[in-house]
Structures are given as C-alpha cells and as structure tokens.
Amino acid sequence: MPDVMQLLLQHAFSGITLGSIYAVVAIGFNIVYSTTGVLNFAQGEFVMLGGMTAVTLAAFTPLPVAIAGAVLLAGLCGAGLELALFRPLRRHSTLHMIIITIGLSIVIRDAALHIWDEKVRALPYFTGDEVSSVRLLGAAISPQVLWVLGTVGLLVLVLHVFYRHTLAGRAMRACASNPEAALLVGIDTANMRTLAFALSAALGGLGGCVISPISMTAYDMGAGLAIKGFAGAILGGLGHPMGAVVGGLLVGLAESYSVLSGIPAAYKDATAFAILLAALFLRPHGLFGSPERESLKEL
Amino acid sequence: MRRLPLLLPVAICAALLTGLQLALSAAGLQSYLNEAIIAAYHAIVVLGLCLLMGYAGQISLGHGAFFALGGYTSAVLTTAPLSAARDSGWVRGLRLAGALVEREDLYGAQILTVAPGAAFLAALLLTLAVALLIGYPALRLRGHYLAMATLGFGLIVYRLLLGTDWTGSADGISNVPPWHLGCGLTVSGRPAYRVQNFYIAWGLCLLTLALLLRLAHSRIGRALRAIHEHEAAADAMGIPTAALKLRVFVLSALLAAGAGSLLTHYHRGIYPSAADATQSVRYVALVAAGGMANLWGALLVSATLNFLSLRGVFGSYDHAVFGALLILIVSLAPQGPFQPLAERLARRRRARKEAAHGAA
Amino acid sequence: MALLEVAQIRRAFGGLLALDNVSFQVQPGQIKGVIGPNGAGKTTLFNIIAGALRPHAGAVRFAGRDLTGLRPFQIAARGVSRTFQKPSLFLRLSVLENVMVGRHVRTRRGFLACALALPAQRREEQAIRAAALQQLERFQLAADADRPVGDLSFGNRRLVELARALATEPRLLLLDEPASGLNTRETDDLAREIRRIRDSGITVLLVEHDMSLVMEVCDEILALNFGTPIAEGPPAAIRNHPRVVEVYLGGQV
Numbered sequence: 072m073p074d075v076m077q078l079l080l081q082h083a084f085s086g087i088t089l090g091s092i093y094a095v096v097a098i099g100f101n102i103v104y105s106t107t108g109v110l111n112f113a114q115g116e117f118v119m120l121g122g123m124t125a126v127t128l129a130a131f132t133p134l135p136v137a138i139a140g141a142v143l144l145a146g147l148c149g150a151g152l153e154l155a156l157f158r159p160l161r162r163h164s165t166l167h168m169i170i171i172t173i174g175l176s177i178v179i180r181d182a183a184l185h186i187w188d189e190k191v192r193a194l195p196y197f198t199g200d201e202v203s204s205v206r207l208l209g210a211a212i213s214p215q216v217l218w219v220l221g222t223v224g225l226l227v228l229v230l231h232v233f234y235r236h237t238l239a240g241r242a243m244r245a246c247a248s249n250p251e252a253a254l255l256v257g258i259d260t261a262n263m264r265t266l267a268f269a270l271s272a273a274l275g276g277l278g279g280c281v282i283s284p285i286s287m288t289a290y291d292m293g294a295g296l297a298i299k300g301f302a303g304a305i306l307g308g309l310g311h312p313m314g315a316v317v318g319g320l321l322v323g324l325a326e327s328y329s330v331l332s333g334i335p336a337a338y339k340d341a342t343a344f345a346i347l348l349a350a351l352f353l354r355p356h357g358l359f360g361s362p363e364r365e366s367l368k369e370l
Numbered sequence: 371m372r373r374l375p376l377l378l379p380v381a382i383c384a385a386l387l388t389g390l391q392l393a394l395s396a397a398g399l400q401s402y403l404n405e406a407i408i409a410a411y412h413a414i415v416v417l418g419l420c421l422l423m424g425y426a427g428q429i430s431l432g433h434g435a436f437f438a439l440g441g442y443t444s445a446v447l448t449t450a451p452l453s454a455a456r457d458s459g460w461v462r463g464l465r466l467a468g469a470l471v472e473r474e475d476l477y478g479a480q481i482l483t484v485a486p487g488a489a490f491l492a493a494l495l496l497t498l499a500v501a502l503l504i505g506y507p508a509l510r511l512r513g514h515y516l517a518m519a520t521l522g523f524g525l526i527v528y529r530l531l532l533g534t535d536w537t538g539s540a541d542g543i544s545n546v547p548p549w550h551l552g553c554g555l556t557v558s559g560r561p562a563y564r565v566q567n568f569y570i571a572w573g574l575c576l577l578t579l580a581l582l583l584r585l586a587h588s589r590i591g592r593a594l595r596a597i598h599e600h601e602a603a604a605d606a607m608g609i610p611t612a613a614l615k616l617r618v619f620v621l622s623a624l625l626a627a628g629a630g631s632l633l634t635h636y637h638r639g640i641y642p643s644a645a646d647a648t649q650s651v652r653y654v655a656l657v658a659a660g661g662m663a664n665l666w667g668a669l670l671v672s673a674t675l676n677f678l679s680l681r682g683v684f685g686s687y688d689h690a691v692f693g694a695l696l697i698l699i700v701s702l703a704p705q706g707p708f709q710p711l712a713e714r715l716a717r718r719r720r721a722r723k724e725a726a727h728g729a730a
Numbered sequence: 731m732a733l734l735e736v737a738q739i740r741r742a743f744g745g746l747l748a749l750d751n752v753s754f755q756v757q758p759g760q761i762k763g764v765i766g767p768n769g770a771g772k773t774t775l776f777n778i779i780a781g782a783l784r785p786h787a788g789a790v791r792f793a794g795r796d797l798t799g800l801r802p803f804q805i806a807a808r809g810v811s812r813t814f815q816k817p818s819l820f821l822r823l824s825v826l827e828n829v830m831v832g833r834h835v836r837t838r839r840g841f842l843a844c845a846l847a848l849p850a851q852r853r854e855e856q857a858i859r860a861a862a863l864q865q866l867e868r869f870q871l872a873a874d875a876d877r878p879v880g881d882l883s884f885g886n887r888r889l890v891e892l893a894r895a896l897a898t899e900p901r902l903l904l905l906d907e908p909a910s911g912l913n914t915r916e917t918d919d920l921a922r923e924i925r926r927i928r929d930s931g932i933t934v935l936l937v938e939h940d941m942s943l944v945m946e947v948c949d950e951i952l953a954l955n956f957g958t959p960i961a962e963g964p965p966a967a968i969r970n971h972p973r974v975v976e977v978y979l980g981g982q983v
Contacts, residue, residue, distance in 0.1 A: 110514040160701050165513040166429055167700045170658050173431070173651055174696025181690035294647060298525060301518055337533025344529070347522040351515055352507040581845040588844035588851065589834055589858060592823070596831045599820035606780060606814075608806035608835025608898055617841065663822075720876060 080210040082327045088216050088285065090323020091223040092118065093343075095278035096300025097307065097315035098230070099271035105247035105310045106267035109157060109168050113176035114275060115297030116183075121145045121276025122288030123183060126192045134195065138280045142273050149272025153265045176293060183290040194283040201284075215284045222281045226274060227316055234312070243267060247310070295340065299326075302347035308360030317358065322346055376587060379666070380580050387572050391565065400561075402681075403568045409676040410571035411633040414578050416656045416672040417665060418625030421582055423654070424663035425591060426618045427598030428509060429517045432524030433626050433653050436497055438531060438645035440627025441634035443493035445543040446536065447484040448635075451475070456482060464488075476545050486549035486557075486635060493631045494624055501623035502616070509615045521647060528645040542641030549635040557635040567636060574632070575669075578625060582665055594618060595663065648689065655696045661703075731794060733758040733933050734779070734810075734902055739788035741774055741957075748774045749785070749957045756902070761924060761934045763944040765968075766954035767977060772937040773815060775954070776906050779935075780812045781805040792902065806835050811900035813891045815907045815937075819879050825890055826875035829862040832897025865893040869923075885916045892923070896932075903927060905936035909943050921947045945969065953977070 096114055103111045125141035132140070152175070160171065196203070197218045204211045234240040245253040246263045254260050279288065303322045307314025322343050329342040350357065394402050419433050452470065455461050461482070464470050469488035475481045484492070508519040531537050538544075548558030556563050557570060585591055596604035597611050605611050634640045643649065656675060660667030675695075678684065684691045732755035741749040749771045756762045764772050777783040779790055781802040790797040797805055811832075820828050837858060843851040866872045869889045874882060879890060888908065895903060905924070909917050917940060924947050928934055938944050944951060944965070951968045953961040961971040968974055 156697070156701075163701070166423075166427065169429060169514060169517050170654060170700050171697050174655065174693045174700070177648075177651065177693025178690050178697065181687065181693060185686070185690075298518070298522065302522075305515075305518070335533060337539075338529060341526045341529040341533075344522040344525045348519060348526070351511060351519045351522070355511065355515055584847045585841065585845045588847075588855065589830070589837055589839065590841060590844045592827055592831050593834050595823060595827075596820050596834075599822055600818050602782065602802075603814060603818040603820070604831070605802040606782070606806060606812050607832055607894065608803045609831070610801075610803045621841070723876075 077210060078331070080208060081212075082331060083324065084207075084210055084212050084216060086324035086327030087320055088219050088282075088323070089326065090303075090320035091219050092278050092282045092286075092296065092319075093299045093303045093322050094316045094319025095223060095226065095274055096296050097303035097319040098227075098312070099275045100301060100304045101310055101312060101315045102243075102267050102271040102274075104304075106243055107157070107264045109172065110301075111268075111271070112169065112172040112297055113152075113179055113293070114271065114300060115293035115295070116176050116179040117145050117149060117272040117275030117293075118279035118282075118296050119183060119288060119290065119293040120148060120179070120272075121279030122194065122283040122292075123187050123192065123279075123290070124276070125194055125280045125283065126288060127187070129194060134197065137194075138277070141280055142276045145276025145279075146269045146273030150265050150269035152272075153268035157264070157268070158261065176297065180291060180293055187290060189290060191287045191289045192283075193287045194280060196284045197281075213285065215281075219281050219285070222277065226277070230312070239266065298347065299343040302343055302350065304357075305347065305355065306350045306357055308357030311357065311359040314357055314359035376583055377580050380576055380583070384572075384576055387568075387576075391568055395565065400564055403564050404559075405677050405680040406673075407564075407567050407571040407636060408633065408680055409673045410575040411629040411636070412653075412676050413575050413669055413672045414629040415626040416653055416660075416668050417575075417578050417582055418622035419653050420657045420660065420663070420665055420668040421586065421594070422618050422622040423657050424661070424665075424668070425586060425594040425598065426615055427594075428615055428619065429513075429654070430520040430619070430622070431517050431647065431650050431654060432504075432520035432522075432527070433622070434647070434649035435524040435527035435645045436501065436623040436626035437630035437649070438527060438640065438642070439497050439500060440493040440630030441640040441644060442531060442537055442543065442630075443496050443627075444486065444489045444631040444634050445546045445640050447489035447492055448486050448547055449483060449543060449545060450536075451481040451483060453480075453482045473547060483547075486547065490549075490628070490631050493627050497623050497627035498620060501620040505616045505619040505623075509612065509619060521650070524645060524647055524650050528642060528647070531645055532642045537642075540642060542639060544639035546634055546638050546640070548638075549632075557632055559636045559638055571632075571636075579665060579669055586663075586665060590614075598663075651696075652692050655692045659695050659699045732756060733760075733793060734935065735789075735791040736775075736779065737789045737791070739775070739778060739785045739790070741771075741778060741783065741785050747957055749778070752788070752954070752957070752959055754952050754959065754962060756933060756935050758901075758933050759928065759931070760949050761928050761936070761947055763948035763951045764935070764937045764954060765939075765941070765944055765951060769956070770954040771957040772954060773906065774957075776812065776904055776937055780810065780904055803835070806898055806900075809899070809901035810904065811895040811898045811902075812904035813888075813895050813906055813908060815910065817887065817891075819887060819891055819894075821878075821880050823879060824876050825871060825879050825882065826859070826862055826866065828879050828890055829865050829893045829897050830858050832865075832894040833858045833861055835898050862893075862897055865897050866890075869893055884911055885913075888912065888920075889923075896927070900932060902933045902935065905934060905938075907937055907939060909938055909940040917943055 096118060099114045099117065100110065103109060121141045124144050125137045128137035128140045156171070156175065163171070196215050199214045203214060205214050205217065234244055242253070242258045243263050243266065245258055246260050250260050299322055300319065303319030304315050305318065306321055307316070307318030325346055326339055326342050329339055330336055334342065391403065394400060415433060415437055419430065422428050422430060452461050461470070469485055470482055471485040472480060472482055504523050508516060508523070511519055532540055548556050548560070550556050555566055555570060557567060593604065593609045593614055596607065596609060597614065601611055630644065656672040657668050660669070660671040679688055734756040736755070737753050739749050739752045752775060764775065766772050774783065778785050781797070781800050781804070784799060792808055792810060795808070797808065820831065823831070837854055839851040839854050863872055863875065866875055869892070871886060871889060871893070879887065882890065909920055912920060921943055924934055948965060950962070950964055952959055953968060953971070953974050955977045960973045960977065961968055
C-alpha cells in the first residue's frame with residue numbers, strides 16, 4: 072500500500088479511537104441533557120474516575136473485576152450526585168446550574184488529585200502489550216484500539232436496544248420528550264433522572280477504562296474531554312443520540328488529521344475547540360438537529 | 371429623598387485602605403501589601419465580569435483569556451528587541467511617535483523595545499478587536515451554548531499561548547520591565563515601590579468600582595438588568611439588546627486586559643496559566659459568590675478570597691475551595707451572601723418611609 | 731392615511747399555515763380589536779407587527795414607512811409599543827424601575843456619560859424618574875414605586891406593564907390579551923383606561939378573548955379564523971355576522 076494511504080489510514084484509526092471516547096462523553100451529555108435539561112460540565116470527570124478507580128482496583132483484583140468495579144462505582148457516583156445535588160436544586164436557573172456543575176467538576180478533580188496524586192497512570196493492555204500490533208486494512212494498530220472500537224460500538228447498540236425495546240428506556244425517552252406528561256402517565260420522573268445520571272456516569276467510566284492503556288489516565292483529563300465531548304454532542308445535534316456518536320468521531324478525526332494539515336502539533340488540542348466554536352456559531356442545532364426545535368427549546 | 375450618595379462608601383473604602391497600609395507598614399508587615407496589590411488587579415477583572423454576568427446576565431467562561439491577551443501583549447512588546455530592525459521604516463516611524471524606548475536589558479546590553487505605555491494601548495486595541503470578533507457571534511447564543519463558546523475561546527487562547535515559541539511556550543515571558551507612569555509613579559514589583567504600587571492598584575480598582583457603580587445605577591444599568599430579566603420585553607421597550615450586550619462584553623474584556631497588562635509589569639512576567647480555564651472559572655466563582663448583580667459583593671469577596679488564596683491559606687485545596695464555593699453559594703444563596711442583609715435594610719427603609727407618609 | 735397598514739401577511743410554522751393573506755388597516759385615533767378562537771393566529775399577527783417574528787410574505791407599514799423585518803427595538807423607536815400576553819415584567823426591578831426602562835428609547839445618554847455622571851446625564855436621569863412617576867400616578871400606583879414588582883397584585887402588575895409601554899411615548903399601542911386574568915371590576919377599569927389612552931392621542935390595537943370588553947371598547951373589529959380574516963367592521967356588524975357566529979358557536983343560533 073502506498074505510504075500516503077498508510078499515513079491517512081493510520082491517522083484515521085487514531086482519530087476514531089479517540090473519537091470513540093469523545094462519542095462516549097457526548098452520549099453521556101445527551102442522556103443527561105435530554106432527560107433533565109441539565110448540561111453536566113462534570114461529564115468528563117466520570118471518564119477520569121473510571122480509569123483511576125480501575126487502576127487502583129487492578130492492583131489487587133483481576134482486570135475484568137477491576138473494570139466492572141470501576142464502572143459500578145462511577146455509576147453509583149453519578150446517581151449519588153443526582154440525589155445529593157441535582158434533585159434538591161432543580162428549580163435553579165440555567166446560569167446557576169451551569170455554575171454548579173462547573174464547581175462540581177473542579178471539586179471532583181481536586182478530590183482526585185488528593186486521592187491519587189498527579190502521577191499519570193494506565194491500565195494494562197487488555198490483550199497483548201504496548202508493542203503488540205494487529206494489521207487491519209493494511210494499517211498496524213494496537214489490539215487495544217479494537218477493544219475501544221468494539222466496546223463503544225457495543226455500547227451504542229445496547230443503548231439503542233435499551234431506548235427502543237425496554238420499558239425503562241422508553242420511560243426515559245418519555246421524560247425527555249415531555250416531563251409533565253410522563254409524570255401523568257405514572258413514570259417516576261425523579262428516578263428516571265437519577266437513572267440518567269447513573270447511566271451517563273457508568274458509560275463514561277467504561278470509556279475511561281478502555282482508553283486508559285492508550286492515552287493514560289491523569290487527574291486533570293476530565294476538563295479537556297468534557298469540552299471535546301460537548302463539541303461532538305453539539306456537532307451532532309444536542310439531544311440527538313446518533314448525532315453524538317457521529318459528532319464525537321468527527322471531532323476525533325479532525326484532531327487527528329489536523330497534524331497532517333500543517334497545523335503545529337502544539338495546537339492539536341485547539342482544533343477540537345475551534346470546531347466547537349464553528350459549530351456553535353454556524354450551526355448550533357448540529358448536523359442532525361432542526362433549527363426550529365432549537366429555538367423552541369427553553370435554554 | 372435622603373439617600374446616601376452612591377460613592378460615599380467608595381471614599382470610605384479608600385480611607386480604610388489608606389489606614390490599612392499605614393498600619394501594615396508601621397507593623398513591619400509591608401510584604402502583605404504584595405498580595406493585596408495582586409488581589410486588586412484581579413478584582414478589576416471580577417468587577418467587569420460582574421457587570422457582564424450579574425447585570426447583563428451573559429456568562430463568560432473565558433475572561434482569563436482577555437486578561438492574558440492584555441498581559442502577553444504588554445510582555446511581548448516590551449521585551450522584544452527591535453534593535454536589529456533599527457533602521458527600517460516602521461521602527462523609525464514608531465520612534466518618532468514616541469512609542470519606543472532605549473533601555474538596558476538583564477545582561478546590561480542596550481536594546482530598543484516598545485514603551486510600556488504604547489504597549490498598553492496596543493494591548494487594549496488587540497483586545498477590542500478580539501472581543502468584537504468573538505462577542506458578535508457568541509452573544510447571539512444563550513445559556514449553555516454561550517458558556518461553552520466562551521470556554522472554547524478561552525481554551526483556544528490558552529493552547530495558542532502554550533504552544534507558541536515567541537510567547538514563551540510553557541515558560542511564559544519574564545523580565546518584563548517596570549512601567550514608569552510619570553510624576554514619580556512606577557508600576558513595578560520591587561519592594562522599594564511597594565507602597566506606591568498599593569495605591570496605584572487600589573486606586574485603579576476603586577476608580578473602576580466608582581465608574582461601574584454609576585453605570586449600574588443609570589439607564590444603561592437598568593437596560594442591562596432588563597435584558598437579563600426578560601430579553602424579549604427589553605427589546606420591545608426599545609433597548610438594542612444585541613448591541614448593548616456586545617458593548618458590555620467588550621468593556622469587561624478591556625478591563626480584564628488592562629488589569630492583565632498592569633499586573634504583568636508589576637510581576638515582571640506572565641505565564642500561560644493566566645488564560646487557563648481554571649482561572650476563568652475562578653473569576654466566575656467570585657462573581658457568583660459576591661451575589662451576581664452586586665459590585666460591592668464582587669469586590670469584597672474577590673479581594674478577600676484572592677488575598678487568602680495568594681497567601682496560601684487554602685494550601686493544596688485551593689481549587690477545591692473555589693469549586694465548593696461555587697456550589698454552596700449558588701445553591702444556598704443564589705442572590706449572594708449579602709442579599710438577605712440588603713433586603714432587610716431595604717424593607718426597613720420602606721417601612722420608615724411609609725410611617726412618615728402615614729404621619730403626614 | 732391609515733396609521734398601520736398590514737398587507738397580505740403570510741406566516742407558516744413548519745407545515746402549519748398560521749396566517750394566510752391577512753390584510754387590514756388601523757386608522758389614527760381608532761381602537762381596533764382582533765378576535766378569533768384559539769389558534770386563529772392573533773398572537774402570531776401581533777408578534778409580526780411588533781417585529782418579534784418575520785412574515786414569510788407581505789408587509790407591515792406604519793405611518794407610511796415599512797416596518798417589515800425591523801427588530802423590535804427599532805419598531806419601538808418608531809412609535810409602536812406593546813404589552814405581552816404572558817407576564818413580562820422585570821421581576822427583580824422595582825415598580826418604578828420597570829416603568830423607567832420604558833423611557834430608554836426616548837433618552838440618549840451612553841456609557842461614558844453615565845459612568846462619569848455628567849451633568850447632562852444627571853438631568854436626563856431626573857427627567858426619566860419624573861416621567862415614570864407621572865405614569866404611575868395616572869394608575870394610582872405611585873405609592874408602590876419602590877416596592878419589588880413581584881409584591882403587587884396581578885391586576886396592578888398588568889397596570890405597571892401598561893405604564894411601562896406608555897412610557898415609551900407610542901403612537902400605536904398593541905395590547906395582547908390585556909384582560910386575561912382580570913375579574914369583572916378590573917376589566918371595567920381596563921376598558922376605561924383604554925378609552926383614556928385613546929383620548930390622549932394614542933391609537934390602540936388589541937387582541938382579546940373577552941367579548942364584552944371588545945364589543946364595549948372597540949370602534950372596529952377584525953375576526954380571524956385559522957389564519958384568515960372572516961369579517962371586519964364595527965361591533966354591531968360583527969356581533970351578528972353569520973360566519974363569526976358559526977365559528978364561535980358552531981352553527982346557526
């Protein structure tokens with residue numbers, strides 16, 4: 072295969088690998104936003120918590136148990152936050168909720184710093200190690216990449232089934248669509264909201280575990296992930312489930328290819344942020360959203 | 371109407387600060403003035419942000435970037451040696467305009483750089499341009515979208531500063547010269563100048579407060595609050611909402627940049643962390659903790675907390691304190707910790723007026 | 731010449747046609763009413779005239795000049811003011827401050843003058859306060875000037891909104907369901923107020939569900955149904971108009 076193709080393919084894979092994690096964060100944003108109307112700035116921290124907790128647990132339990140434990144703990148954390156913080160404070164204005172979730176992300180990050188210190192950590196590769204590689208479509212990639220893509224793909228599928236074919240999933244969609252009506256037909260909207268937070272936190276935690284061997288886990292990784300995940304969510308159309316996946320992947324790809332376009336590597340991170348701004352300024356309803364639905368939404 | 375003049379508390383504050391300085395100097399605690407000076411400059415940023423967030427109701431999570439824009443412009447221009455281009459047309463033109471200055475650098479060599487005064491103006495102009503460029507599209511957004519847009523903007527600036535060679539990358543820029551303002555006043559961090567810098571910093575801070583207080587109590591202030599309460603109704607009443615929001619955004623950006631520039635000369639340097647999201651969020655936390663639409667609250671909370679933070683009182687929990695503050699104040703006392711007191715005073719004043727009416 | 735001219739206005743929301751070829755005029759000094767069942771397009775019409783919505787076709791002309799496509803604040807500057815169907819007061823401002831906001835469009839001092847408290851600005855500020863108090867006085871609300879506006883009764887809050895709109899010195903006043911939520915006595919007071927406003931030289935266009943108010947106070951009425959005008963004329967003609975009766979009562983009485 073010609074070298075240029077190799078290079079492009081290599082970058083494509085690294086792009087969708089990171090993009091998958093942005094997609095997970097974006098999905099998490101969507102789940103919480105559509106069920107509760109809150110944009111949880113602390114979404115990125117759940118990814119960090121998942122990775123960190125798994126690393127700690129992996130020291131004395133087998134890897135699968137550590138990951139399961141981390142995901143469970145992240146989910147409980149999300150549920151706990153909803154019960155302790157968001158349930159009593161629902162009446163507050165958008166401005167206040169934004170500020171509260173920002174404060175939350177800071178506190179979580181600082182707590183992580185004190186629990187785990189600032190050293191960068193990583194889970195061991197699920198299969199193989201850091202030098203093993205697999206050939207896929209002519210490019211050499213780490214087996215972990217397959218784990219990431221596989222996990223996120225499975226996640227999207229499971230969510231799709233959950234939302235369409237289970238009672239709880241349909242109940243959550245009802246809450247997102249019309250909370251008052253959902254209440255009237257007997258759906259416990261309060262518990263649905265807790266479920267939404269727990270779900271998005273657990274998903275984030277899982278994403279953090281699966282990406283940890285490749286891009287490491289550090290106490291301060293949450294903020295950047297949150298922004299990039301949000302960029303993906305906006306790009307796809309806030310509240311639109313498929314959109315989050317597509318948006319996240321696009322952000323990842325753009326970041327990966329930005330290096331090739333001559334933008335200095337030091338500015339790579341800024342690419343995702345620039346995409347976010349462009350999306351917000353030019354098409355805030357995203358690729359899959361509709362402008363009228365946006366204007367009618369109470370922000 | 372026997373209402374206290376609006377600026378009387380400002381004068382009282384000035385008197386108290388003077389007393390504080392004299393007391394500290396007498397007690398040999400002059401080093402405390404250092405943190406007080408830094409706190410004053412950050413308070414200027416917070417005051418501008420208070421007008422934007424508290425009065426106009428527009429959230430900005432990127433004001434650290436404007437502070438850094440001001441600081442870095444001053445730093446770059448006053449440290450970049452132009453000696454090599456000494457004979458080129460534009461350098462000679464600037465020299466004629468009085469914008470350049472010959473000075474000695476750290477190693478004793480003679481270099482030609484931009485004068486701090488001219489650099490300050492350049493910083494303000496650059497900030498004006500950037501604020502207009504970002505503000506125009508961003509302010510058409512609401513709520514979460516606006517927050518994210520400003521956050522994104524701030525992060526882009528941070529990354530650009532961090533990754534660019536001639537802004538010093540991660541090391542920032544140091545050896546920024548002091549700024550001789552004339553009349554014997556100099557903005558500099560050297561201990562010899564400490565006392566006068568205290569008055570320069572707090573003088574500017576109180577001046578900002580006075581101007582913003584007047585603005586807040588005028589038709590502009592009312593228009594801003596109207597926009598915050600019900601933008602559609604404000605529009606219908608003839609208030610040019612988009613233009614007004616942009617103007618306040620630009621004003622707050624200019625205040626931040628000016629403070630950044632001055633603090634850079636005081637600190638003799640500036641670092642990328644000034645543009646970091648953490649710093650921007652701190653500013654927001656301080657506005658919220660002061661009570662949103664409360665300029666005095668913003669000043670008091672900002673000065674106190676920054677002073678304590680700078681003196682290391684919060685130790686390694688510094689960030690957590692600001693984060694917890696955000697959550698606590700906004701959830702428990704959304705109108706700020708001073709609101710209950712303000713309401714009680716207002717009610718008492720009304721009751722007294724009604725009693726006077728009744729007796730008449 | 732008509733003060734307000736609405737010509738062939740058309741507005742759709744997605745697939746729903748809210749206003750279809752609506753044309754009418756309002757003569758200076760008139761009190762004109764717009765009636766119609768829910769969904770007839772009355773509020774959409776108001777929003778278009780006031781600039782909050784753009785029509786998909788047609789034009790709005792005020793005193794001969796085109797208003798279509800202007801922003802609400804520009805329309806307010808031209809002399810058209812409005813009240814809202816849903817409460818739209820500035821809740822954290824006092825009663826007086828709410829009305830003072832109404833003076834914004836007729837005053838000019840900018841950032842610099844206000845921040846420096848220049849003499850011209852101080853004079854203007856006093857004039858604003860005096861004018862706002864005057865508006866409150868005509869509604870007997872001057873005593874409540876410094877109270878938070880949320881403290882007032884519903885009826886009084888509606889009056890503050892009216893005072894605020896009048897403070898902009900409009901030539902045309904748009905009233906969006908001014909009687910909603912008012913009891914009989916308050917509605918009678920409102921009718922009297924509307925007539926006083928007209929007598930002071932302001933033309934009034936109102937949207938209203940309360941038939942008794944409309945019949946009592948309006949000089950001319952426009953009836954809409956599903957976005958199309960079905961009748962236009964003085965109250966007596968509208969009251970007995972067969973199509974109006976059919977739309978409101980579902981058939982021959």
